[in-house]
Amino acid sequence: GLFLSSRSFGFLETIKLGVEERLPPKSGMLRYLTYVRSAVELVRTTPPPSVEVTVDGRRVTSDAAMAIVANVPTYRGYLPLTPDANPFDGLLDVLIVPRRSNLALIAVLLGFVLHHPGRWRYVQRLRGAHVSVTASGAPAEVLRVLPAALPAPVHGPRGR
Numbered sequence: 566g567l568f569l570s571s572r573s574f575g576f577l578e579t580i581k582l583g584v585e586e587r588l589p590p591k592s593g594m595l596r597y598l599t600y601v602r603s604a605v606e607l608v609r610t611t612p613p614p615s616v617e618v619t620v621d622g623r624r625v626t627s628d629a630a631m632a633i634v635a636n637v638p639t640y641r642g643y644l645p646l647t648p649d650a651n652p653f654d655g656l657l658d659v660l661i662v663p664r665r666s667n668l669a670l671i672a673v674l675l676g677f678v679l680h681h682p683g684r685w686r687y688v689q690r691l692r693g694a695h696v697s698v699t700a701s702g703a704p705a706e707v708l709r710v711l712p713a714a715l716p717a718p719v720h721g722p723r724g725r
Contacts, residue, residue, distance in 0.1 A: 573632070574614075574700040575615075575630050575631030575700055579614060580607055581600075604671065608671060613630045613670060614700060618659065625659075625689065629662060632698055633646050633647055634696050634708050636650050636652045637652055643678060655694065657696050657709075659693065660690055662687070663688075673688065694710040695707070695708075
């Protein structure tokens with residue numbers, strides 16, 4: 566199918582699924598706090614997940630804590646993990662956070678929330694047309710770019 570979004574695997578996906586099972590509040594701040602509560606609960610009760618990622622046929626990690634695959638910027642405004650992702654460049658942006666303790670993982674994510682200048686040191690960023698991700702023993706999910714699958718209107722300079 567057409568992939569015009571982002572997909573998370575591992576830590577963030579576990580948090581998201583935990584919140585969505587509880588019917589999160591619709592209000593912005595209450596919703597945000599529900600995600601924070603879910604993250605705290607996950608840190609206390611669950612070991613870091615294990616995520617394997619292959620990009621364009623090359624295995625880049627076999628033991629990450631989380632991965633994001635996107636062709637659009639993720640969590641715009643508060644957790645910019647793939648700020649340069651572009652649905653029209655023919656590539657998927659991949660962000661990988663190596664497996665660490667859950668507290669260290671939270672610290673990495675806080676670096677992104679706070680836009681800390683050193684936040685990129687703790688992650689791996691790649692781009693590719695074909696990405697395969699296996700999270701915690703589940704079957705691999707394959708995400709790929711289909712050339713010319715999405716027609717895009719092109720506008721010239723204003724006034725022409």
